[in-house]
Amino acid sequence: MKRWLLIIEPAVLTMAGIRLLSATIELIAALVMLSLNDVKKAVAVNALLAVIGPVIFITTMTIGLLSLTDELSFSKLLWIALGIALILFGIYK
Template structure:
């Protein structure tokens, strides 16, 4: 197993790991919605997912940007940051 993981870039591995964690949280939430079988509880679970999703996205983007920071110019990093800010603004407005 260690040999298998060593072929991947550590940054990519951590980004993919966060996405797997996010998928696990989403799947668990869907199962909980079915178990509770109540619209109010399903909405509460969905509200929690609305918090988890952007946090995972920001963390994943931050890991990738930190890894690429030495290869990108400041203007490109600024545009990427603005893009993430616009996405978050669009989600919450």
């Protein structure tokens, strides 16, 4: 098992770990909603998830982009940043 983890690039391992954490949070939130058995409380839990989702997205994208900075030109990084900004704008507007 240790050998397998040494082969994986650290940035990819970190990004996957954050996504696994996100999935765990989503699963726990679903179980909390079921245990509360109340629509108003479930909506409140869902609202918390709406905050966590973009934070996870931004974090994983930042890790990925920081690991690619030496391979991409500055103009390409700007285009990627603009794309991420547009995605976030679309989510919140």
